[in-house]
Amino acid sequence: MSARAAITVPALKRHTATVIMAHGLGDSGAGWVWLAENFRRRDKFEEVAFIFPNAPSIPITINLGMRMPGWYDITDFGTINRTEDEQGILRSRDTFQSIIKEEMDKGIPANRIVLGGFSQGGAMSLFTGITAPQKLGGIFGLSCYLLLANKIREMIPEGNPTKETPIFMGHGDADPVVKHDWGQSTAHKLKEWGYKVDFQTYDGMPHSACPEEIDQLEKYLNERIPALGDKAQETL
Numbered sequence: 001m002s003a004r005a006a007i008t009v010p011a012l013k014r015h016t017a018t019v020i021m022a023h024g025l026g027d028s029g030a031g032w033v034w035l036a037e038n039f040r041r042r043d044k045f046e047e048v049a050f051i052f053p054n055a056p057s058i059p060i061t062i063n064l065g066m067r068m069p070g071w072y073d074i075t076d077f078g079t080i081n082r083t084e085d086e087q088g089i090l091r092s093r094d095t096f097q098s099i100i101k102e103e104m105d106k107g108i109p110a111n112r113i114v115l116g117g118f119s120q121g122g123a124m125s126l127f128t129g130i131t132a133p134q135k136l137g138g139i140f141g142l143s144c145y146l147l148l149a150n151k152i153r154e155m156i157p158e159g160n161p162t163k164e165t166p167i168f169m170g171h172g173d174a175d176p177v178v179k180h181d182w183g184q185s186t187a188h189k190l191k192e193w194g195y196k197v198d199f200q201t202y203d204g205m206p207h208s209a210c211p212e213e214i215d216q217l218e219k220y221l222n223e224r225i226p227a228l229g230d231k232a233q234e235t236l
Contacts, residue, residue: 096125126146178207
């Protein structure tokens with residue numbers, strides 16, 4: 001599966017880290033470029049390149065088979081244990097993993113790469129991050145849930161590279177699309193498996209983002225990929 005060309009917001013200074021941000025169902029990479037622009041306006045993350053991939057247009061069963069940008073098909077959205085499009089999920093994982101590899105080939109170490117997303121994109125980021133063959137710098141999922149929960153542990157590479165990578169999750173308690181309980185149960189399950197998860201709830205927030213969530217995401221990114229400054233030349 002090939003995604004349409006991603007939108008990249010380049011680093012303003014020496015490129016020492018990368019954030020990959022995946023959009024939700026029916027959206028596009030352009031729908032989240034505002035996140036990088038928000039940081040740029042405030043002179044944040046000047047050493048970071050932001051990549052906003054575009055999902056391919058695929059038929060979505062719950063939308064009567066209409067084609068729209070999606071990382072995988074959704075056949076039933078009634079419960080977290082619905083029938084899942086495993087083939088589509090694995091294809092999208094390969095897409096994200098190829099983006100990670102491209103960044104590593106540019107000289108960005110895996111521990112300076114953060115993978116995250118919203119809704120479907122967040123679900124894919126959790127799945128891709130947990131099953132990644134390298135230790136990533138960070139993984140975040142906004143308003144999302146765990147994919148292939150009954151199989152994912154079998155897909156984790158030997159040594160569990162991202163086991164110690166802190167995960168940030170944010171979810172509104174008024175989300176009518178991806179239930180807050182789904183996000184909460186995902187965080188609980190990951191914690192049971194030994195992952196470090198910071199799960200934040202936002203009162204009254206529907207299936208969207210809010211300033212408080214973005215502030216906490218900024219704090220998380222600052223912790224995971226701090227500016228290297230003068231150390232950049234000797235580190236990379």
